[in-house]
Amino acid sequence: DAGITQSPRHKVTETGTPVTLRCHQTENHRYMYWYRQDPGHGLRLIHYSYGVKDTDKGEVSDGYSVSRSKTEDFLLTLESATSSQTSVYFCAIAAGIQGSGNTIYFGEGSWLTVV
């Protein structure tokens, strides 16, 4: 257990509305990630952060933005939700200083449905 909490765990929202998912960690890890999981696609990286106010895009970043104003919180925002963003979203952290070569620990997921 790497002390990762995601909220909300389940959400249904309407197309065109903004949505923010929150990831909170209690162990002061530097590297944090947002992935989405869809059937047949495994997990795909949306955005990641390597420190406060330091973020970068992953492979499926279009339509998403992130913010990290505190070490413990990493927010994922869908500015205007679309049905294609219906998915399960996982927050993750890399346990270690350098990021690479370290085990990735995942939160329990946030199920988002856009209707």
Next chain:
Amino acid sequence: AQSVTQLDSQVPVFEEAPVELRCNYSSSVSVYLFWYVQYPNQGLQLLLKYLSGSTLVKGINGFEAEFNKSQTSFHLRKPSVHISDTAEYFCAVQTNAGKSTFGDGTTLTVKP
């Protein structure tokens, strides 16, 4: 860029039989290799990882994997599976900053 191919999307097997889940990867740089397991409605958990050294890696729950650099493979094996091993398994490669690329997953179903 790197990619991961899990060669089997579904693997059915009888209890106490051996199993191998296959993973091939490609990368232009050195990578670290991981296997994760996901039980229904949960996040992923680490099974094992290869960073360097011995190419045979042992993980939790009796799983092991062998890194083969020449074949760019990292296949997962277990000599005797249990019903409780039924889950989805993901192979992943990791490069700088801990960014991981995952395969599409293999669903292992263990039948009595």
